[in-house]
Amino acid sequence: MAKLFSSVLIFLFLLPLALADLRLGFYSKSCPSAEAIVRRIVQNRFRSDRSVTAALLRMHFHDCFVRGCDASILIDPKGGKGSEKQAGPNTSVRGYEVIDEIKRALEKACPNTVSCADIITLATRDSVALAGGPSYKVPTGRRDGLVSNPNEVNLPGPSDSVSQALRSFTAKRMTLSEMVALLGGHTVGFTHCNFVRGRLSSFGSRDPAMDSALDTKLGRTCGSSSRPAANNPRVFLDQNTSFVFDNEYYKQILKKKGVLKIDQNLADDASSRGIVSGFAGNGGSFMQSFANAMIKMGSIDVLVGNAGEIRKNCRAFNQ
Known part of the structure; x- marks a missing residue:
């Protein structure tokens, strides 16, 4: 450390x-x-x-x-x-x-x-x-x-290609490697079935980029086109260590177990696959890259000095 x-x-x-x-x-x-x-x-x-x-x-x-x-x-x-x-x-x-x-x-x-x-x-x-x-x-x-x-x-969408997502990041002066590191935060994230259904066989046809076992598992959670699950259930993006911040996310998307299309695209696109493989094989490298990317993201277009204000209530501008 x-x-x-x-x-x-x-x-x-x-x-x-x-x-x-x-x-x-x-x-x-x-x-x-x-x-x-x-x-x-x-x-x-x-x-x-x-x-x-x-x-x-x-x-x-x-x-x-x-x-x-x-x-x-x-x-x-x-x-x-x-x-x-x-x-x-x-x-x-x-x-x-x-x-x-x-x-x-x-x-x-x-x-x-x-x-x-x-x-x-x-x-x-x-x-x-x-x-x-x-x-x-x-x-x-x-x-x-x-x-x-x-x-x-x-903002980048859950079904974006790598190039589409990267345009949003480069506009904020972030690199491809930093984008892949930041998306690694999905290792503790979740989405809802409405963002996944289009990739499942139970709602039409399985996305060939998705592992068949994951397709079956998500189908049990999300239901089918004729009987969708009530209340739009949540789905963990890391199916193994859902609440642990680790590099398991990268290991899973290399096995076609990316829940969101944007996640799977990281592993399948030639421009980002090497970065994904590196983070999957070296958790320490991911942790360091993530920390550096978070520090850099936290500096985007900040207001300092006498600009802006210090709010008394975070939900409302000062009067």
Whole structure:
């Protein structure tokens, strides 16, 4: 683990422009207990709900890929004015109550000091570590955005090809290798049957890129075209170690056991298959690459200095 910390710190020094206005220990004087408060609340939630890791990872990704990491995803619609929460890809984002609880505790300890954007980043990091993933240092100093527009939400879809998904990542200055590493967060994620049915034989014909045994298993969960399962059941993206942050996801997609089409495409596309194979064979390499990619993603178009604001309530802009 010490080697991972060293590699992550070296990575930070290689990004002077992207992280110039963020720094480790940003709250060391203004709110020295900030990171401990975040960690305590995430730990408490993880004890009762291990799926919080997947929820926070998804929230963090969906926030950073729209207007940058500025907590714009947290804003509630109000008075007929919409927000990012209402956009299709975000209607199933979870974990807002965890952020609310952390914010209340931080406002009590250090009023008007810690941004909601930093809360998302820190809470996500801590939830990954609790699930068995890397524990990495997170630069802080983000400020909260002043805009949350549902029409600006444009994210990679569950059936995208590698090239389609990569366009979204390169637009945010992320590389193919970083995209493959970040999608490895699916190792603790889940989807719902409505995103899988089109690949199943019970709903028409099996996607030839899907393992037949997985097709049968998912058919038992999701039902058939004549009798679809009620309540749109959830399906784990990692069928073996569903709540453990490891490299099992990559091993499975190499065996045609990718649940989402975008996941299987990573293993089948010539441009990304080598990266997938590398992560499948070396869990340490995946952990380090994931940590580095998360740090880089967390620096996308951040607001710093006097830009934006420090929200008192993460769900609403300050008045």
